Amino acid sequence: MxxxxxxxxxxxxxxxxxxxxxxxxxxxxxxxxxxxxxxxxxxxxxxxDAEHEDPAIGAFLSLLESDIRAGRHVASLPDELAQAMLANAGRAVNLDEEIAGDVAI
Structure with a gap:
């Protein structure tokens, strides 16, 4: 984050x-x-998080976070995978929407 x-x-x-x-x-x-x-x-x-969080998604996100913190290169997720993950999380998101404000990566 x-x-x-x-x-x-x-x-x-x-x-x-x-x-x-x-x-x-x-x-x-x-x-x-x-x-x-x-x-x-x-x-x-x-x-x-919701009471019924998908443990597979949680484990994947933890792994992804550790790679980012370690400075390892993380490739972009395919749009279909990202949309499926967001659908499972119960959140509708437009990946093409502009992010408001400054973001530090």
Whole structure:
């Protein structure tokens, strides 16, 4: 996942609005659930996955993430495979849609 630094303001009710680049990177929108984990003085925000997540897709994404973090070359997925994965995740995405904001890779 790209490194993004954003600042949000805490309201008097203890609420924040996730900045748009963070929502886009996590793939969440209105009604989505996010998880907060406190790790060594830092709060890590992640998308709360559905209860019935496909373990094969999760394992594949973990493998892909480790390759990216290790700096290994990762080729583009065929469009058909990407669309099938997104369909299984229950999310409709237009792969030709422009990404709003800056993205660091």
């Amino acid at each position: 790209p490194e993004i630094h954003e600042v949000a303001t805490l309201t008097s009710k203890g609420q924040i609005t996730l900045p748009k680049p963070i929502r886009q990177a996590l793939g969440v929108d209105a009604g989505s659930k996010v998880a907060f984990d406190l790790r060594g003085g830092e709060v890590v925000v992640t998308r709360a």
